[in-house]
Amino acid sequence: MSYGNEYAQENPFAIDAVREERAAFIRRTYAHLTGAIFCFAGLLYIFSNNDAIAIPLMKLWGVGNGLLILGLFMVTSWVANSWAMSGASSTKQYLGLMLYTVAQAVIFTPIIFYIVRVQQTPDIIMNAAVMTLVIFGGLTAFVMITGADFSFLRGFLAVAGFAALGLIIIGAFFGGIQLGTWFSVAMVGLMAGYILYDTSNVMRHYRTDQHVSAALALFASVATMFWYILRLFMSRD
Numbered sequence: 001m002s003y004g005n006e007y008a009q010e011n012p013f014a015i016d017a018v019r020e021e022r023a024a025f026i027r028r029t030y031a032h033l034t035g036a037i038f039c040f041a042g043l044l045y046i047f048s049n050n051d052a053i054a055i056p057l058m059k060l061w062g063v064g065n066g067l068l069i070l071g072l073f074m075v076t077s078w079v080a081n082s083w084a085m086s087g088a089s090s091t092k093q094y095l096g097l098m099l100y101t102v103a104q105a106v107i108f109t110p111i112i113f114y115i116v117r118v119q120q121t122p123d124i125i126m127n128a129a130v131m132t133l134v135i136f137g138g139l140t141a142f143v144m145i146t147g148a149d150f151s152f153l154r155g156f157l158a159v160a161g162f163a164a165l166g167l168i169i170i171g172a173f174f175g176g177i178q179l180g181t182w183f184s185v186a187m188v189g190l191m192a193g194y195i196l197y198d199t200s201n202v203m204r205h206y207r208t209d210q211h212v213s214a215a216l217a218l219f220a221s222v223a224t225m226f227w228y229i230l231r232l233f234m235s236r237d
Contacts (some may be wrong), residue, residue, distance in 0.1 A: 011209040025208040031225055032215035033222075036101050040223065043105035045127065048112040061110045076103040093212035104223045111230060118209055124233040132226040134196055135188075143199040150200040160190050181235050184228045191225035 014022050048055045076099060116122045143150070162177030164187060198217045206214045 004061075006028045007024055008094065011207045013204065014206055014208055015204045021208050022203075026202065028156075029206075029214040029218070030039040030209035031203055032097065032212055033218050036097055036219045037222070038107075040101050040219075043045050043102060044108050044112055047078055047105055047109040048116065054109050057106065058110045058113055062064075069137060073140060076100070090212070093210075097212050097216050097219075100220065104219075108223075108227065109229070111234075115230070115234065120236065124230065126234050128226060128229040129150060130230050132222060134226065135192060136222050139195045140199050143203070148200065149201070149204060150193075150196040157193055157197055159191070160193075161236065181232065184231045184235070187228040188232070190223055191221050191228065194221040195225070 012021075017025065050211050079096070079099065083092040083099070112125065115124055132161075142148075164183075167183065195218070198214075198221055200215045201217070
C-alpha cells in the first residue's frame with residue numbers, strides 16, 4: 001500500500017501535478033506525437049514508393065481481404081495500446097507506439113499508392129494532411145484554452161465507434177452496400193469527438209509518466225481522421 005502511495009506521489013495524474021511537471025508532461029506527449037507522425041510519414045513514403053511492398057498490399061486489398069486486414073489491424077492496435085499503457089516498462093510503451101505507427105503505415109499504403117499511381121492526384125495527400133492538422137490544432141487549442149472536460153463523451157464515442165465498425169463489417173460482407181461520402185463525413189466528426197476526448201484525458205486522466213500512451217491515443221485519432229479526409233478528397237475527383 002505504501003508503495004502504491006509513493007508511486008502515485010512520484011507519478012501523479014497530470015491535473016494533480018505541479019505546473020512545471022504538468023507542462024513537461026504535455027511537452028513530452030506532443031513531442032512523441034510529432035515524432036510518431038513524422039515516422040508514419042517517412043514509412044508511408046518508403047512503403048508506397050516500393051513496388052515490392054505496395055503492389056502486394058494493393059492486391060491483398062483487391063481480393064476481398066479488407067475485413068481480414070481490419071481484424072488484424074484491430075488486434076495489432078489492441079496489443080500496441082496495451083504495451084503503451086504499461087506503466088512498468090518504458091520499453092513496452094515505446095514498442096507499442098512503434099508497432100501502431102508501422103501498422104498505420106501498412107494500412108495507408110494501398111490508398112496512397114492508388115492516389116499517386118492510379119488516380120494521379122498526389123496533391124490530395126497534402127491537402128488532406130493540412131486539413132487534418134488544422135482541425136486537430138483547432139480542437140487541441142480549444143481544450144487547452146478552455147480547460148473543458150470532455151470525459152462525458154466516452155459512452156457516446158464507444159457506441160458510435162461500434163456502430164461504425166458494424167457498418168464497415170456489413171459493407172465488407174455485402175459488397176452492394178457502399179459507405180460513401182456521408183459516412184466519411186460522419187467518421188471525421190467522430191474523430192473530432194475523439195480528439196476532444198483524448199486531449200481532455202491528456203490533462204486529466206493520464207499520469208505524468210504516461211506520455212507515450214497519451215501520444216498513441218492522440219495519434220490514433222489523428223491518423224483515422226486523416227484516412228477519412230483522404231477519402232472525402234478522393235470522392236471529389
